Amino acid sequence: MKEKELQRSRAVLPIGTIMKLTELTARQIRYYESQNLILPVRSESNRRLYSLNDIDRLLEIKDYLAEGFNMAEIKRVYEKQAARRQHEQQKLTKPVTDADLRDALHNEFLTVGGFRHDSGTFSN
DNA sequence: ATTCTGACA
DNA sequence: TGTCAGGA
Known part of the structure; x- marks a missing residue:
């Protein structure tokens, strides 16, 4: 795997950032996770951490729902x-x-x- | 201030 | 899906 993909899969973004970048509510983001559509890692304090790939995934999900x-x-x-x-x-x-x-x-x-x-x- | 889980008036 | 509670 190339470095570029490693960065895209590096989960470090908190849900707040994801909300802004995807226009989705925390409720929706967490719900999609419960449906196994995304699998964010957890920080030591149990905070969800998302990667750029997760963002792409969420934006796609958003598109599908819109369709x-x-x-x-x-x-x-x-x-x-x-x-x-x-x-x-x-x-x-x-x-x-x-x-x-x-x-x-x-x-x-x-x-x-x-x-x-x-x-x-x-x-x- | 931010996020988490659980629950439903 | 929204939203409030109660804790971390």
Whole structure:
């Protein structure tokens, strides 16, 4: 892993900063964490510490919700993303870059986004 | 001042 | 999701 990614994954930002940068409330940020959409590390004083990647993640989640996705669907997107990440890693073939992840995520978006929904009523 | 968990008038 | 409590 390159230094640049190490910095992006270095969690040091307090929730207050995340709130300002994402326009999300602490309530929402913590809720998404409870849904395993993000996994901020904890400081010795139990404070949540976020990385730049977490911010990107939250902004994406925010976009999905704006597009009309519900938690279950967004979870599916990241679960598949994680599955692919593991699969690619197992095949020990092509290294997964941030660009690859962004693309995979976008594809999932188009795939599951083919239909508007209202929580749980799938049509495909 | 800031953040954390739990709970719901 | 908002918001208040009570503690760290």
